[in-house]
Amino acid sequence: MLEIKNLHVKLEEEDKVILKGVNLTVETGKVHAIMGPNGSGKSTLSYVLSGRDGYEVTDGSAVMDGEELLEMEPEERAAAGLFLAFQYPVEIPGVGNMTFLRTAVNAQRKARGEEEMSAGEFLKFVREKAKALKIDAEMLKRPVNVGFSGGEKKRNEILQMAVLEPKMCILDETDSGLDVDAMKLVADGVNALRSEGRSFLVITHYQRLLDHIVPDVVHIMADGRIVKTGGPELALEVEKNGYADLLAEVM
């Protein structure tokens, strides 16, 4: 599904190298987790994959289903099936959640040469998705993320994921700022969307999210590289001993 090879990235504005040769392959239908200390380059990886400005790729590639992501505009990556759940979802005052979602869905459909959804059709479609995720329909009427609590913002990201039906989902520190109950709700949403054709890359600092979203593979990232790869037990090891021991061992 996603194959990242030798990815080197520096900041555009200053001479600071963040990713120093990331290699990672996420198979179709699998859930991979990336853990790592602060400043290891986890969030940068998610931004570079989704096409945010401000980064310069100096070497390497990221191929999704045979297509080179790094040459595409952010909206083209979205239409191709990539989705990033933001660590800090952005507020858009005055724009209803429903309008935002429909504009996004239709933009992607248009880009793929599919027919756009009518307002009526879409309303029904979204309501079903919201219901399946146990999200109050009232949330659809509110402006995008404006006045949302931390938990609501993250759940709104999961709703967007459900509606856009991507094949490759990146979750950037989705657990940050959430209490245990809110985290569990979000994790339930993600688990409901797990399927054979959909892959996940879950970026997190703490192991606790991985209690709820159980990964197939866990990677440890440090200083711009993947330094260790293993099963879910690797996350538990980090939880128990912290990053320091583990890093001392591999570096």
Next chain:
Amino acid sequence: MVALDKSEVREGVDRETIETVKAMSGTYKYGWNTEIETEYAPKGVNEDIVRLISEKNGEPEWMTDWRLKAFRRWEQMEEPKWAMLNYPKIDYQDQYYYAKPKSMAEKPKSLDDVDPALLATYEKLGIPLKEQMILAGVEGAAETPAEGRRVAVDAVFDSVSVGTTFKEELKKAGVIFMSISEAIREHPELVKKYLGSVVPQSDNFFATLNSAVFSDGSFVYIPPGVRCPMELSTYFRINAENTGQFERTLIIADKGSYVSYLEGCTAPKRDVAQLHAAVVEIVILEDAEVKYSTVQNWFPGDAEGKGGIYNFVTKRADCREARAKVMWTQVETGSAITWKYPSCLLRGDDSQGEFYSIAIANNMQQADTGTKMTHLGKNTRSRIVSKGISAGKAQNTYRGLVSVHPKATGARNYTQCDSLLIGDKCGAHTVPYIEVKNNSSRVEHEATTSKVDDDQLFYCRSRGMDEEEAVALVVNGFCKEVLQALPMEFAMEAQSLVAISLEGSVG
């Protein structure tokens, strides 16, 4: 965009209008020019031209004298310089003050006799066929009612009103809706009584020029207690080259009546700037209410600032009696220069004025727009919501005056001015003037300036929207309060216009 959602589930919305709006793409959509034989008066303005315009309109002597008085006054006046606008000096003697499509000289018998170019113009404007016939002046066309859309239209092409639809049906309700030149002939008592009573001849340079040379415009009278059965609409288009358009609109809402009035404007692309100096006067009597909505989409000039309409407009509503109410809503996307301050004179006790505005300036456009709320009666209330959007190298100024007079005890005003900047070469300015002369009144003013945030754009793009869709979405959200104040069909058009007028503003 919320209005868009509503409209698509709402019944009875004119599909044709929606389709037309949807079909809008590219840059300035209305930038074509109709090849119509046009009759011009000689260039320039003097007393003879003023007399000629009056004669062409078949006006009585009192009207000719009224114009001449204005013209003599105008000759003594100087163009105002206080606005934050920068444009080359206008040579008022290098304009045509009267242009008329030749085919209007005789009334056509059927559509076949109508100048096909004129019909093609209406078609491009998205006016349904039935109304095209009426507008083209086909005899008998007005008797059979059109289906679907229930908006009566008066179209002004260059200087001349080319026809008004739904006349008969409106007549049954007692509503008078006709061109002002007809009204001068047919209802002189009303015109004499109200013309110049809100915007006096001597009001300002542009209004005085308009008083002397206005060639046509719309006239509306709603009798006491009547709720106008449909929305009234005037469509203005400047076609001829080097022509100034000076239309005059007079609306009178008698006691307890109601009317919603829509105004739309377009002009072809020309690389020479064109002058537009209109006057709108609204008289509102006891318990009456008028809603006046404008979507102004005159040619803004090209990206280098060549050509475009210079729009100097005086619009004022006089809430003359108790509990009169007026609501101005404007969407200003076009014009190279906009100088426009739709105002409310709140004379009657408990009268109310509202002003909702979206002004978009892109590329080299300059807009200096706002409102004046003059509180004269007791417990008068006013509300101002202004949304200014600047992109490219444009300059956008909100200029507003809230004036509360000594006798206007208990008056209240709320003003909200928000500016949005796209890019780093444009400017937004807010110039609020507040004068309060009694101590029982309350005036509130809030202002914000923000930029379209890169994070917002990236968020939208990561969900699949391209950059322009993303900007349009964010800007429409910013303007939402004003878009909601527009009648449904206008709101649709306005949303598309917002998107179109900001094309190329990012990246």
